[in-house]
Amino acid sequence: MKLLETIGLRALRTFDPETAHGLALKALNTGLGPSGGAVTSDRLRCTLAGLDLPNPVGLAAGFDKNATALAALGRTGFGFLEVGAATPLPQEGNPRPRLYRLTEDEAAINRFGFNNEGMEPIATRLSKRPKGRIVGLNLGANKTSEDRAADFARVLAHCGPYVDFATVNVSSPNTEKLRDLQGKDALAALLGGVIEANAAGIPVFLKIAPDLTDADLQDVADVVGSSGISAVITTNTTLSRDGLSSVHKGEAGGLSGQPLFEKSTRILAKLSTLTDVPLIGVGGIGSAEQAYAKILAGASAVQFYTALVYGGISLAGEIAQGLDELLARDGFANVADAVGTAREDWL
Template sequence: MSMIEKLGLAALHRLDPERAHDLSIKALQRGLVPLEGGAVTSDRLRVDLAGISLPNPIGLAAGYDKNGLVIAPLMRSGFGFIEIGAATPRPQPGNPRPRLFRLTGQQAIINRFGFNNQGADAIGRRLADRPAGVPVGLNLGANKDSADRAEDFAQVLRIAGHSADFVTVNVSSPNTEKLRDLQGADALAALLDRVLAARDGLARRVPVFVKIAPDLSDAEIADLAAVVLNARIDGVIATNTTLSRDGILGPHAGQAGGLSGRPLFMRSTRVLALLHRQTRGAVPLIGVGGIGSVDDVWEKLRAGASAVQIYSAMIYQGLSLAPRLARGLDARLQDQGMTLAELTGSGAADWS
């Protein structure tokens, strides 16, 4: 991490967390953040994810650039792929502030944003106008007051999905009431039927991923795996934030919302490994939750991930975390004499 980045992070951490987030977006818009210049890549790092060619397997999770305001600079920040959103059919303000809380001692955050975004039309236009290069996905959401949330996902896909390299059905955010109910086997199967029908109406085939919660039981994960295999979904992102507060201490521990960051690592990785075993490696998995080091990336890949995504750790380690992880992974693969394909899933049984 450069001295400029250290000073910038120190300054941002003196501010309210959401204001700091908004200022980081503005700094990227104005070219005030030192960038890598492009994706870190090598023959060892390149990977195919559901037909998408990634220069490296380190991605940016949805939630940072909700409105697609800084797609171009993020594409120059070292990531192998990025995901924007979540987008809902209509703009909505989300939940009342304050709704973002740092748990600095545990390298974690709690958020209850509630899908605040400028709507699928605006986000879709920015997605279509992005430069060529690093793959960019769109996280699909549903409006809080929608009478038919399944249709919302399909509608966002029809509006903006044609400009994305992949889309993610986000049924696992804990901050929209009853949204996680859509993870049940019957509800999810019906939802995916509608989303895939909307995808089939596009001019080109866009891979569809599903993002799941870390709070599912083993039986629920098995049911979900069966639905995913039957629907021929292109990939699963495991996992979103957790409602659990096990071992969480401090003044913000009791705040409502989803917990992410370091405390999520074990829980999310266990779900990832179980899903890999349930699907027998037939579905590409993206590992998310608590990643802040090359060791963490390595373990997610061993558990069954073909690629990973980061977000919360950047609040504490800066945007340069992505290229550091990519270069560190490249060096370790070289040192171990392994390929990404050989690494993926090689330790999934360790998480039983």
């Protein structure tokens, strides 16, 4: 991390977390960030659901909810980006405060509730995005919707022509009853509607929660295998509060960051034994070693976001470069060769 970035992070921590987040996006858009572009090499280049990635390290949804920093993020070390979540109609989300730093735990708790400007302005920005980077959109449902399943299809139909992939997000804990859509029958119906609305023919991913039982995972695998889903993002935030020490540990919402690493990686490894669909490992990644562990456990690619709060935006390039070195150390010619080779360690 550069000295200027270290100073900037310290300054941002003097603000409440949501204000700091907004300031970080503004700083990126003024040019205060990396400018070298995606880190890549022959080892790091890979294919995910038909998408050619310069490296397998992606930005998770939630950092750039409204697709306002696409050009700036395109200059960072990430191999691919995911923005959103976008809902059909704009919505305020839950009352503030709704984002908490758990500094002692290198974690965060949020209960945003899909706050975003709605699919129309987001689609407009996506239509003007810089070329040459892989960008996806996380699909959400409005809290007041009478048919949340239809909301996902509506956003995909509107925004699909402007992105490289879309993610069906049924795993946020902050919209009441949204996680109920992970049940087998509801999920099958939901995904069927989304795939039918996919006129652009882009890969559609599914994002699941880490709080699923083995039976739930089997249901997800069964549905995914027959639905046309191209990848599963494993996982979203957790409702668990095990082992936390921060004063904010009791806040309602989804927990992300370091405490999620082991739980999400075990879910990833289990799911990798149940489906041949590619998996994207998310949850608690803050170093190249942790990104590598996800790949060895069964992930074809990874994403992170919370670690940026503690490590800065340059962490993307550092993780990708470190991953290249770890692959080389262990004699892997490419990412694909490493996927799942240490799955048994997590089962």
